[in-house]
Amino acid sequence: MIRPEPMQNLKQHLGALLGSCLSKAAGIANSNANVITASKPEFGDYQANGVMAIAKQLQTNPRELAQKVVELIDSVNDKLIERVEIAGPGFINIHLRNDALMAKASMVLQQPNTLIPQSEQAVCIVVDYSSPNLAKEMHVGHLRGTIIGDCLARVLEKQGHEVIRQNHVGDWGTQFGMLIAYLKEVMKAPDPGSDDLPTRLADLEVFYRAARKRFDSDSEFAETSRLSVVKLQGGEPEYLQIWQRFIDESLRHCQLVYDRLNVTLSNKDLKAESFYNDGLSGIVTALEEKNLLTLSAGALCVFLPEFTGKDGDPLPVIIRKSDGAYLYATTDLAAVRYRCFDLNADRSLYVVDARQSLHFQQVFAVARVAGLASDNISLEHVTYGTMMGKDGKPFQTRSGDTIKLIELLNEACRRAFELVSDKNPDLDEAARQAIADTVGIAAVKYADLSKNRTSDYIFDWSAMLSFEGNTAPYLLYAYARIKSILSKQETALEQYSITSIDAREERDLLLKNLQLPEVIEMVATDCYPNLLCNYLYELAGKFMRFYEACPILKAELESRNSRLSLAALTAETLQQGLDLLGIETLEKM
RNA sequence: GCGCCCGUAGCUCAACCGGAUAGAGCACCGGCCUUCUAAGCCGGGGGUUGCAGAUUCAAGUUCUGCCGGGCGCGCCA
Incomplete structure (x- = not known):
């Protein structure tokens, strides 16, 4: 190409x-x-x-x-x-000038791959996103990071950058000690080779909650759990084997969700916490060499002067716990080093909940002073807001009312199916189902992507499953309308060319089409997918107005061809823009 | 207590590093399908941008102080 x-x-x-x-x-x-x-x-x-x-x-x-x-x-x-x-x-x-706009647009129509220009300087960009905790099943709180990160990865890739996705799944923390301990307890004589583990894990969430309950109420069990982590991290075969089966099962769940969501992540993007395990002692050594480590209450810590906590006391970054286990700060430091020196990234994006901003500030700062990151790499925490419940309070993942992500998607597609059947009863069921699957997923994704990622948001079924107004279906509908027109033209145009502008609506639409690259550039720089959503919504709106005001197929020959071309250009822009959001288009709806 | 984020129409949100009269959608009211898909289009009402100062030609946007909400702050991730 x-x-x-x-x-x-x-x-x-x-x-x-x-x-x-x-x-x-x-x-x-x-x-x-x-x-x-x-x-x-x-x-x-x-x-x-x-x-x-x-x-x-x-x-x-x-x-x-x-x-x-x-x-x-x-x-x-x-x-x-x-x-x-x-x-x-x-x-x-x-x-x-109208002629300049028309010429530019006609050029793009003949070479649709020029619609989004390449960045002048291609760089290597790591995008860390989704990163679910494998101890549990993905719930609605995982949606945002997953689709925002996926959108950014797509946008940067489209600009010609080398994008390396990193799904930093949580597979190595204390909670796995807990799960292993609980599993061993539940299955008196553990025989990992022949038990019914998959059956028991059919509902990971239920299993996790049961283990958690034990952990919180029984200090002896909690202690066993912590010891299990140490054994796991020490490489004890029995523990590793049980752990591996947890991971495999959980990843299978994740991949189902990714595929359903049309998210580009796959196994090759996995770089789990455990991947860094062997490098953790090296992190300690590196920090030691720089004289950054302090032993505090039995734990190895780094104290940086710029971070203070209560009463102005220095705030620690705990590198190794008093029981010898490592925490996520250490893993993240190893990941920074890996991304900087092994992947040779120029930018490293962390699409992670805003609540972890202090953590990342500390990790980035320690990485710089310890030489675990070069001075050149741009380390960016791409934050997003906390999900709230209907009452405006944080959505508690530990409470019983967690909603699984897959359930949200099922519900979205179910509602979409009802709507499609209502609007378009003549289509056969398979066709309606296919449309509903695309529309439902698109609506859920767009509802999230279209809001500024930094603000907290309230989980609300009706808002997320809405199909009217500024929603994905509106954009898909505009696209389908164009496709319908294009399919009705009697003779195929030799080549599309925009040659006349008669109405205000035509010019507005034309100019808007040409502004996609500006929006892409902003999204790539500032990491705000909602800018792209806003743009596409405005583009679709301008098309709708053009559609109402300017007859296409019934216009005089020159105007007809020109308007068809403008419609075709809009379809191309919508399709490419939606693709960057990870939303598939439909020929009919 | 300290730190970070937020406060814009009844609700959910925009506003392109300080720009001209703060814009959409939902909801509500009223129009538009014998004409390319009405999941649409057109019109209407709705605002002291939490409050008070400061900076300047210009502030929703920057600074200070309050009020209100959220999150984080040593061995979870």
């Missing part, structure tokens, strides 16, 4: 052009013209907000400076720009 050329998106092009004009006019190198999409249609297509700040700096009249900038822009005769004008206190409003 030919790698599409790096290409400036509209905003980058205008930003560079106006930036250089502003720099020249102001006599200040690298001035930022601060070009953004226009906040209102009256202001044109894009607007430059940077003139006023520079004028302030120069103690000069902003409108006069803007005038100089405008003259410089005019002298360049840029192919994209129809005209620029000064507005208000010193804004520069930018209007783009």
Whole structure:
């Protein structure tokens, strides 16, 4: 496959052009013209907000400076720009040429793989996401991290970066000692080769809860559990064998959920906590060499001056517990080292619940001072909010009302099936089921992806399973409408080409299509998938308005072909955008 | 007690590192299917952006102090 050329998106092009004009006019190198999409249609297509700040700096009249900038822009005769004008206190409003927009769009139509340009510099990016605890079955709280991470991985990959997914599953902590101890207890004479373990684990959640109850109520059992961890981490065969069967069973559950969710994770992306086990003593050595370790109450700790807790006391990062077992900080340090020096990552993203932000701050800081991370690697904790219950209180995973992720997906598809059957009773059942499966999953994913990841969110069936308004079905519906039209055209177009713009709705839709690369760039930089959702929703909305206002198949020949092309371009944009969200499209719905 | 995050329409959320009159959806009210899929489109009501200051041409956005909510803070992950 030919790698599409790096290409400036509209905003980058205008930003560079106006930036250089502003720099020249102001006599200040690298001035930022601060070009953004226009906040209102009256202001044109894009607007430059940077003139006023520079004028302030120069103690000069902003409108006069803007005038100089405008003259410089005019002298360049840029192919994209129809005209620029000064507005208000010193804004520069930018209007783009229709012919330039049409030409750009027609080019993209002929080479759809240029719709999303390659990043100028491809780098290696590790994306750590999903990372469920294998002691339990995946529940609704795992949804966010899994699909946000998957979206980011897809976006970065699409830009040409080398993306290495890392599913850092929890398979090695204290809870496994607990499970093993409980299993041994439940099955008096453990014989891991021939028992009915899979049957007993058919409901991992139930098994976990039972073990947990024992652990919390019986200190002797808790002690046995902790000793089991040490034995496991020490490599005792019997423990390893039981453990392995837990893991295999649990991973099977996870993969079912991933496949159902259309999440790209597979076995090859697994890098479990246990993978780092052999390297943990090396972490201790490395920290020792840097004189960072302190023995505190029997535990090996790192104290960094920038982290203090209660009463200003130094806050420890516990590297090794007093009983000799390691904790997740140590594992995470080993993972940082692995990603930096073995995978040679330039960026390492951790898509993990915001509650762990202090933990990651500490791990990153220790990794830097201990040389477990190079200075060049960008370590980024991509946080997301805590899931709350209907009452606004945190959704307790240990309480009985945990909802399994698979149950949510089943319910979504069930409701979607009812709706499809209602809307489209003529389709046979298999077709309706297939549509419902796509729509249901899409709705659940989009409900989460479309919200700013940093805010806490309330688990709410009705919001998550809604099919109207700003939802995935709206986008899928727009796509299906386009496909329906395209399938009705009598003669296939030799090649799509957008050659005329008559209505406001046509132009709005055309320009919006061309702005996908800008959005992708923002998502890749800041890791906010909701920006892509917002964009696609606006794109679909502009298509709906175009659809209502502009007849396509009944239009005059030239307009007809042009509108068909515009519709085809929109389908392409929607399809590629939804694909980056991990949402499949439908030809019919 | 200390630290981090959050507070925007009745509800769920936007607002592109400080920009022009704060926008959508849901819900509610009213229009639009003999015309390319009504899971749609058009219109309407609804706001002192928690409160009070500060910074400046410009603050939902930055700073300070309160109020309210969430999370984290030594051997769970």
